[in-house]
Amino acid sequence: MSRGRFGIYGGQYVPETLMPCLVELEAAYDDANGDTAFRVQLQHLLETYSGRPTPLYLARRLSTYYGKDSKIYLKREDLNHTGAHKINNCLGQALLACRMGKTRIIAETGAGQHGVATATVAALFDMTCTVYMGEVDMLRQKPNVTRMKLLGAEVIPVASGSRTLKDATNEAIRDWVTSVTSSHYIIGSTVGPHPYPTIVRDFQSIIGRETRQQILDLEQRLPHWLVACVGGGSNALGMFSAFVDDVSVQAFGVEAGGSSAGHAAALCKGSPGVLHGSLSYLLQDTDGQVQLAHSISAGLDYPGVGPEHSYLKDTGRVTYASVTDEEALEAFRELSRLEGIIPALESSHALAFVKQRLSTGSKHDQIIIVNLSGRGDKDIDSVRSEVGG
């Protein structure tokens, strides 16, 4: 009976009120997928509005600094319109919402990148937009709150529970349960009930498709490693999905290891559970209560993870690891100084992992692709308060 599974993970653990809408969404998505006009329209927007394809850039100074004669390529998703990969998914889902006749968009946001991308497409398609954001995140990602408001979105502060992404998602779901006939919920990551994890992955898979072609053009071979940060996991799946069958390519998902205050490493340290509509690895206590995550990066500060990642962990196709707040901050500063690229704190986790693995491992001459999922302008307040000055 149950649909939308990745192995045992995924599913549709939602109130009955939402089930008819999920059925409708799945049908609309299947229909759109089979419609050439839809795909052409989306591709056109990705190119002319968001600036795709994004470059695959060889970071020579960073490569030299991290050592072992490696070549580190950065997939520049930070160069998308709105500054992160999130727009790929939002453009696709906004077109779907139009096809379903919805006039209002709901979203949750952590770092604010998904909120900004959602507010952007809502403006573009003339739809009203409500974004839920935890109070803690509104403080640490202030520039994005201003951007969302400028774009015409209503930003609703969430004061319950963690006051971060988890509870922003709870509130977005509660809004959706209430407004489901008129509103489309643009989930920002490969999480939530089926068909969301599949839809979001598919809309993000353009990252991996472009990358695969670009590296073949540049190196005439596939990379040794793919590295991406994992919160919910959409930028990682967008990158990995094009390489799943290339067994020679090692894929690494990097979670937020946080600090002594806690972490957000659901795959590395959690156990299977149900949150926000799907079964996946989850930070929880012995009673099944969801535990609070902690990360300096608002976009990774989430106790769950997309169900497909749980499947890829169990099958061993992707290796998951974590790096600490401190290591991520160090990588943040290094990329800024060495390459003149200020990365998002989320993406900095992927960079820190590369540094760590190169320094501790024995492998030389590796071709490494890091998905630079977003830019770090939004993080300057957080970084200033951590490092001073």
Add this chain to the structure above:
Amino acid sequence: MKLHQVTHALKERGRKALVAFFTAGYPDEKTFLDLVWSAHASGCDVIEIGIPFSDPIADGPLIQTSSKRALDNGMSLRHSLELAADIAKEITTPIVLMSYYNPILRMGDGHFAELASAAGVAGVIVPDLPLEESDMVRSALKSRDIVYVDLIAPTSNDDRIEAIADEADGFLYLVSVTGVTGVRSPISGEISSFVARVRAATDLPLYVGFGISDIRTAKAAVAHSDGVIIGSALIRLIESAASNSVGVRSVHAFLAEVKAAIESRAGRLAGRSNSRRDRFA
């Protein structure tokens, strides 16, 4: 007592059922038990015990508050089952548990059914397990003679209603509004057409919940259905009371009044929805 025996007997006698919802351990363990006793004393037909959960996505602010307070008091699924067992020893009123799925999954579907059965639980509601996901829990409970109570929403189409009704037992929980739990005024005309749609698919007792906040909405709901489920309105009474004991007395008086109102013939009290009755609203 078996849930379906109670609900069907009420329906056959043409009596309207009153289900009172309390969150286990809210506002504290002793007051929670006092609330259950008072609900029993005021004539409630079924006691629904909510298991607190960290992320109650189907609930509005009042039940969220109660859930958080209960968790802060250290409540868990395991201890809720112990309290349910204590209650079931004292009263014959059927006990229905309401829990989000993750605590059940964490305990294990089979182990949960075993403990619920040992505690004397008659039914279980899982608000985030729609028909498509309910097989495992439903069959684990069924093998222990516990009813899995299904929910139907205003957004459910006729095919879904039929499929759900085919599996259902005990009673069907009709979600009166497209939304989360809370205190509001569902529109009576919409409830009646919703209930009529479900009625066309099944003879099961139909109980209306979500947003039943006062005598007026309770009466309107039973004009078309077989019973009402009241939760948030009770929590609001406790939240606004000067003390827990005052809260228990208010809840008792309110439930007794609702029970009297829904059992009286429809219309008899229609013109008397006055301020005295509405003071609990």
